[in-house]
Structure formats: structure tokens, C-alpha cells
Amino acid sequence: MLIKNALWITLKGAESTVNPVFRKRFDCGKPVREAALEVTCDGVYEAVLNGKRIGNFILAPGWTEYRKRLQVQRYDIAGLLSGGENTLEITVGNGWFRRTNAPWTGTKNPDEFLPPMLIAALHLTFEDGEVKVILTDGQWEAAESTVTRSGIFYGEDVDMTRTPAFRAAEVCEYSKDILIPQEGPEVREQETILPRRSFRTPKGEWVIDFGQNMTGYMAFDLEARAGERLCFSTAEVLDKEGNFYTANYRSARSKLQYVCREGKQSYKPRLTFFGFRFLRIDEAPEGFSADQVRAIVLHSEMKRTGWLESSDPMLNRLFSNILWTMKSNYLDIPTDCPQRDERYGWTGDGQLFSRAGMYLYDTRHFFRKWLADMRAAQWENGWVPEVIPSLTAYKPGGAGWSDAVTIIPWNLYEAYGDLSFLSDMYEAMEKWIAYVPTVSTTPDLFTGCWTYGDWLALDLPEDYVPENIELAKRGYSKDDLVCSAFYANSVQNVIRAGRLLGRDVSGYEALHRRIVKAYQARFNGELNTQTEKVLTLHFGLTDDPQALADALAQQIRDCGTQLQTGLVGTPYLLHELTRYGYAELAWSLLLRKEYPGWLYSVSKGATTVWEHWDGIKPDGTFWDDDMNSYNHYAYASVADWVFGAAAGITPAAPGYARARIAPHPDPRLTSLSAAADTVHGKIRSAWTYTEGGVRFEIDTPVETEVVIGGVSRTVEPGKYVFWNA
Ligand code: BGC
Numbered sequence: 001m002l003i004k005n006a007l008w009i010t011l012k013g014a015e016s017t018v019n020p021v022f023r024k025r026f027d028c029g030k031p032v033r034e035a036a037l038e039v040t041c042d043g044v045y046e047a048v049l050n051g052k053r054i055g056n057f058i059l060a061p062g063w064t065e066y067r068k069r070l071q072v073q074r075y076d077i078a079g080l081l082s083g084g085e086n087t088l089e090i091t092v093g094n095g096w097f098r099r100t101n102a103p104w105t106g107t108k109n110p111d112e113f114l115p116p117m118l119i120a121a122l123h124l125t126f127e128d129g130e131v132k133v134i135l136t137d138g139q140w141e142a143a144e145s146t147v148t149r150s151g152i153f154y155g156e157d158v159d160m161t162r163t164p165a166f167r168a169a170e171v172c173e174y175s176k177d178i179l180i181p182q183e184g185p186e187v188r189e190q191e192t193i194l195p196r197r198s199f200r201t202p203k204g205e206w207v208i209d210f211g212q213n214m215t216g217y218m219a220f221d222l223e224a225r226a227g228e229r230l231c232f233s234t235a236e237v238l239d240k241e242g243n244f245y246t247a248n249y250r251s252a253r254s255k256l257q258y259v260c261r262e263g264k265q266s267y268k269p270r271l272t273f274f275g276f277r278f279l280r281i282d283e284a285p286e287g288f289s290a291d292q293v294r295a296i297v298l299h300s301e302m303k304r305t306g307w308l309e310s311s312d313p314m315l316n317r318l319f320s321n322i323l324w325t326m327k328s329n330y331l332d333i334p335t336d337c338p339q340r341d342e343r344y345g346w347t348g349d350g351q352l353f354s355r356a357g358m359y360l361y362d363t364r365h366f367f368r369k370w371l372a373d374m375r376a377a378q379w380e381n382g383w384v385p386e387v388i389p390s391l392t393a394y395k396p397g398g399a400g401w402s403d404a405v406t407i408i409p410w411n412l413y414e415a416y417g418d419l420s421f422l423s424d425m426y427e428a429m430e431k432w433i434a435y436v437p438t439v440s441t442t443p444d445l446f447t448g449c450w451t452y453g454d455w456l457a458l459d460l461p462e463d464y465v466p467e468n469i470e471l472a473k474r475g476y477s478k479d480d481l482v483c484s485a486f487y488a489n490s491v492q493n494v495i496r497a498g499r500l501l502g503r504d505v506s507g508y509e510a511l512h513r514r515i516v517k518a519y520q521a522r523f524n525g526e527l528n529t530q531t532e533k534v535l536t537l538h539f540g541l542t543d544d545p546q547a548l549a550d551a552l553a554q555q556i557r558d559c560g561t562q563l564q565t566g567l568v569g570t571p572y573l574l575h576e577l578t579r580y581g582y583a584e585l586a587w588s589l590l591l592r593k594e595y596p597g598w599l600y601s602v603s604k605g606a607t608t609v610w611e612h613w614d615g616i617k618p619d620g621t622f623w624d625d626d627m628n629s630y631n632h633y634a635y636a637s638v639a640d641w642v643f644g645a646a647a648g649i650t651p652a653a654p655g656y657a658r659a660r661i662a663p664h665p666d667p668r669l670t671s672l673s674a675a676a677d678t679v680h681g682k683i684r685s686a687w688t689y690t691e692g693g694v695r696f697e698i699d700t701p702v703e704t705e706v707v708i709g710g711v712s713r714t715v716e717p718g719k720y721v722f723w724n725a
Helices: 313-329 347-360 364-377 404-416 420-439 469-473 479-500 506-526 530-538 545-558 570-579 583-591 598-603 635-646
Strands: 008-010 020-027 032-041 044-049 070-076 085-093 117-126 131-135 141-144 147-151 155-159 170-172 179-181 187-193 197-200 206-224 229-235 255-259 263-267 274-283 293-300 306-310 397-399 649-651 659-661 671-678 681-690 693-700 704-708 711-715 718-724
Touching: 020 117, 032 044, 032 085, 085 117, 085 147, 187 206, 206 229, 206 313, 274 293, 293 313, 306 313, 306 635, 313 347, 313 598, 313 635, 347 364, 347 404, 347 570, 347 635, 364 404, 364 420, 397 479, 404 420, 404 479, 420 479, 479 506, 479 530, 506 530, 530 545, 530 570, 545 570, 545 583, 570 583, 570 635, 583 598, 583 635, 635 649, 635 671, 649 671, 659 681, 659 693, 693 704, 704 718
Parallel strands: 070 179, 155 255, 659 704
Antiparallel strands: 008 117, 008 170, 020 085, 020 141, 032 070, 032 117, 044 085, 117 131, 147 155, 187 293, 197 206, 206 263, 206 274, 206 293, 229 255, 229 274, 306 671, 649 659, 671 681, 681 693, 693 718, 704 711
């Protein structure tokens, strides 16, 4: 990469919050055949050549494990060059690099104290074969830009009346060893949403409703006098009274404040993003109207591969909400939520939604980069941080979250059949399972360590008084059980991967046998919570799964056909019920319209999946201000069951080289249709209740085992109709 010859530059003496803009003016003098720009920064940038934005990558260079890896973008800029003088301007905002740590993390990010810096290389090849290279150095200029402040949580303040006063940039020292070519898919503008309505709230505030919770930003056109202001705040929901509600953003300010220049103008934020459905217009020039505003949706560039449709409008809304929640949170990294002061790559959330996500979009490119960051962030001792890119302090343990290091590569291999996900990650997977015994207090189990348990489970006994609120959020499943079950699973994933890679896994096989034995001796006599049962079933830790599944089904019915599982148990719950003959009960949980149930939020008008089943309670009040995201994909993981069990599409061989279609229809619906565009072509499974029985339509590009009504048959590629009276 040419960029390694360039120098890091900064704005000398910049002390204010104003984001710097770097400038290079150059004359081509003769016709150019090819022109490329390599560029990156310690923040996020927007590069403009002769007044036109370079490339479509929003929030470049994206978020990586910056201390080790910083992506460099390469743009073809030939089309933007002028034969005469050219002006290249690059504005650098704080982005994820600096000031990433929300106050609640209690840790200071060392990068926070670095100044905004840029490094770039321009490569010009002229028609006559001459080559010219322009590198960032002390000859570049820098100034305070029109962006007077920006940040991922902060939003953006812009003053278009400012004229940047350029002076020489300052060369500074910073690592070039961390520079790597762009790996992930670009974050791009994906669609535009127009206001659904605008109105005055009971408090008298002026609010625009886009009708859809999303991740992106607002864009607007207006004609104004210099100095007039246009200010927006963001919200996901309105409160009980119909007022604008921002408390769940916590310390994320999430506003745009724009000072107009004279005349006609258009703007959209350049260096930040928001999670929102509603915009409050806090200030606007006289005559400004809501239809001058639109919302632009951002997410990582991925190919859509999954579609679901049913005869039930509420279920269809849930499917849409799941899709939107994925779009909102696959923004360069898999985030927990896009709005409050987190937006972090929580590994637990990432792994538990990953299978659902792999049906809906082709996530290979997206995860390849994130897993590389996971490897880079993994500690020497094998510990995998709870958020990737990492920022939290070390806490021994982390089961269910850190186990993403074995779960996601395995899921990718199953979904796409690409062994390189396993070979790339094998060492990291081994390191994680080798780490467990170094912190566990019991041989062959994972005990005595920190865990988020079954985060947000609903199974606390009424008389249980937790020592603190954090404990209350972890549910009632035994920490040691949750950790040990995930440990067993991770060892199993290493064994499976090792076998495929031709490694000697005999030691791991012996370890796995010991873990199962120790687990059964220690826990199987007291599998109390729903999640304790589900994990024991899902990870194959009982010798009598049917009896355990029977007990699980009974327990669910005994508490009024309600799930009580949290983040860890929920993704597997419907699968385990279905596997052991309780598909009807699984459907009852999915179709439940009351709290806690998937259709409850739909009945409350949700357009994305909520963090809490009762983010908005039946009486319209909120679960809490503190941790209440309305765009959280943990419970959206149920799409994996809809595709894989309700419609019944699963890979029979990795990557769907062969398929298995075993649908589980339910008469509470008239029809369900699912399509999954696999690397071997599009598979479709649909069922319809008719007077003559259930009609199954199957369309498969690969040899497929079809299981209907307990009868299995193997079919060649083609379209089929089956009936089940
Ligand atoms: C996040 C979760 C995450 C959790 C860790 C929360 O604040 O939003 O989804 O997994 O912290 O327990």
C-alpha cells in the first residue's frame, strides 16, 4: 500500500471541538489515465474532490480493533478529477475512534486523547505513462471545518457560515503498522423514507414520524438566511401521553444542530448516525415544513437472501420488524442497538442472532471482518472480550458472550459451507477453550466466573431479592450451569472444526466426555429454569432428552404458556420444543399477543424488535429508562426457527450442498412461505391449509430430504407439491 509512504498529519494547535478539514490542491496539467486515493484516519472521514463526495462509503474507515487494525480505503477518483486545478478536502470526525466509551463503561479509551489525524496517498497515472504520487505531509493544509462538533453518540453540530482558514498541516507520529486494506463491506445509504406525518405533541413540540424505526440520518433541503438554525432531536418512541421520549438514549445526545448559510442548501450529517423513528424539530427557519425532511437508511452492504410471508398480518409485521432490526444493527459491526450510548459489538447478541441473520442476508463478508477483529482483540491468555472491537476492562469469564468465537464460525460454515471460516478461527477457538480451565474453580466445568447469565430472563422468584440491579437482570438460571453448558458447546465446536480441518482432536474428545460427565453429575438433578433445561437439551448434555423436553413443555404450560427465558435461552427454546414433539407449543409461544410474547410489541405498534418484551407496558408506561432499546435483535433470533422449523429449511450438508426441508405447519395460520437464497440457489418451502388438507410446495435446487407428517423421502432438484390430510 502506497499509503505507508505517507505521513500522518493533524491540525496544529487544534484545541476546540471543531472537526478538522485537510486540504490538498494540485494541478494535473495533462490528461490522467488512472487516479486512485488511498485514505484513512483515526475517526471517520468524508472526502470530497472538487466539491463532489468520493465514494459511497459512509462512516469510513469503519470500526475495527484500532490498536491493531485500521482499514485503508482505495477509491477510483479519475471521474472526479479536473484537467486544471483540483481541490481534495477531507473532514475528520471523532467517529468510533475517539470518545467511544460511554460514561457507564467506567473505562477510558486511551485513543480518546489522540488528536484527529489523517493519512492519504494519491496515485495519478497520466495518459503518457508518467506516474505522480501525492502523499500527506507538511505541504498539506488544515483548518477548522464547518463541523463544529461530532461524535457517534453526540450527533453533529454544523455551522455553514464558517469559512475554514487553512494553514499548514502538522506532521505527527502514529503507527503505520496497523494499516490494512479494506476488509468489510462498506456502510452505504440503502433507502430513503419520507415523513409519514408531522404533528404537535401534547407538550407542543413539533415532531415528524417516519413510521419506521431505523438507523441512518435525516436529510433536508431549504432556502434560508445565513445564521438561521435548523435543529433536530431523535427518538424511537413516544411516551404514554404521546410526547417525544429520549430518556432511553441515556447519555447519547443524538442531535443535529445546523446553522444555515445564505440561500438554497441541502444537508445530511457527514460524520455520525442515529437510531430513530421520530424527529423533533427543535428550531427551524420561518416557513420550514416537514416535507423538506427525509430519512436515509444506512447499513452494511449485504445481499438480501431470506424472505418470509404468512397469512397472519401480525406475524408479517414481526417478520418485517426482524428484518429492520437486522438492518439497523448490521452497521459495520453487529451492534446490540443503534441509539443509546452503547452501539457496541456485544459478542453474545452477535452470536445468538447470527443464524437468523444468515437466512436473511449474505453475511459472509460482514462477519469475516468482525471475526478478524475478534482474533485481534482476543487476549494472549485466550479471553475473548464481551464487545468487539474491544473496550471494556477484563472480567474473568464471559460464557455465552465470549463463546461467539466458536459459535459464529461454526454457524457460518453450516450456512455457507466455507471451511476458511473454521481454519481462520481455529486457533482462536482453541485458545478460548484452553482459557476456561485457567479461571474456572472446578475441573472440567466452567464455574466461579463472571457471566451475564441468562441476561434479561423473566424467571426470578417473587421472593428473591437480588443484591443489585445487575444481578436481577441475569435471571435465575445458575451461572455455573450456563457457563458450563456453553463451555461444552465450544469444546464440541472445536472438535467438529478440528475434524474437518484434519487435526488431532482426541484430547478434546476426551475433554468433552469429562465435561458431559461432570455437568450431569453436578447439574442434571436440578434443572430448574426453562433456560437450564433448554441449554441442557440444545447442547446435548442429557441422556434422556425426551423426558427433559416433556418437563420443559409442562413447565411452560404451568406458567400460562409463557416463556421465561432470557437472551441465552430464547434462541433455542422453540427449536428444542419442536425437536421433541412440541411444535404446537412452540407456535403458541410465537403467536402469543400478550406479554411476554413476540406479537405483544407488534400489538403495541412496534416496527423493530424490542430489547424487553415489555419495553412499553400494557398501560403505556415504559419498562425503564435505563436499558430500554426498541431496536435490539436478541429476540429477533426467532427468525431462525421460522425458517428452520416452521418452514423447515435447513442445510443437510454444509452450505446447502444438500438440504433438508421438514416444515411444521400450524392450523392457526392459513399459510406460511419462506425462501432462502443459499450459495447453491434459492430454496422455497411453503404450506397452505386447504379444505383437502395441508398443501406443501417445495422448490429446491439441490438434492433434498423432505420430511412431512413423519414421512421422509429424498427428492432431486425441482418443484414439488405434497399433501398431508
Ligand atoms: C446490551 C446487551 C448486552 C448486555 C450485556 C446490554 O447493555 O445492550 O444486549 O448483551 O449489555 O449483558
